[in-house]
Amino acid sequence: MSDLHIRAAAPSELDAVLAFWKEAAEGTSISDDPTGVARLLDRDPGALLLAEYDGEPAGTVIAGFDGWRCHLYRLAVHPRHRRRGVASALLAAAEERFVSLGGRRGDAMVLDHNDAAHHAWRAAGYTREPQWSRWVKPLGGTSTAPLC
Template identity: 75%
Template sequence: MNELRVRAATPRDLDAVLAFWKTAAEGTSISDDRDGVERLVARDPEALILAETGGELAGTVIAGFDGWRCHLYRLAVHPDHRRRGIASALLTAAEDRFVRLGGRRADAMVLQDNGTAHHAWAAAGYAPEERWRRWVKPLTP
């Protein structure tokens, strides 16, 4: 197997990331467009973490920290690269980032009916928190 490289995304990576999510991520979001991802990387250049193997994008995670809470989004691994420790490496990088920034608790946005993801998150030590339900509203200017 090729060596795994984990690094922060750069603006040059964004088109590849958007194309990758169409293949590797379950579902899409209103912010899955060039403008949305550019804003993320411009605001927090270390938030979008990529995993590469053999020079090819194999996985992503967004590790957002607002100064108070740590949020994980878009953990995705390409179907051809699953079950090789890529998600674990991405989560380790995200959690290390949170600790460096002073974060104390991480939460993840996970689709309710994505059973495969639920198993992966549980294996990484995350648990569903039934007490809280997320409510979301798309924001438009």
């Protein structure tokens, strides 16, 4: 894994990140568009972490901190690079980021039906909290996009 490199995404890479998510991520989000990802980077330039393996995109995670809570989204590893420690390395980098910002606990949005993701999150030390459900409301008009 010495060739694995993790860094913050640059605004010029938004189209490549969106294309990567179409291939490597499970599901889609209402914010999976150039405007949504650009807004994320404008507000928190270090939040979108990219993993590259031998110079090739291998994975992503969004490690957003709002000053109170640490949120993890879009942990995705390209199928060609799975089971090589990419997700673990991304989560370690995200957790280091959170600690450096004063965060105390990370939480993750994980699709209920994604059993492979459940295994990965458990292996990284995360546990599901059964007392919570996610409540959502699209803002700014009607949207037909999935609310992941």
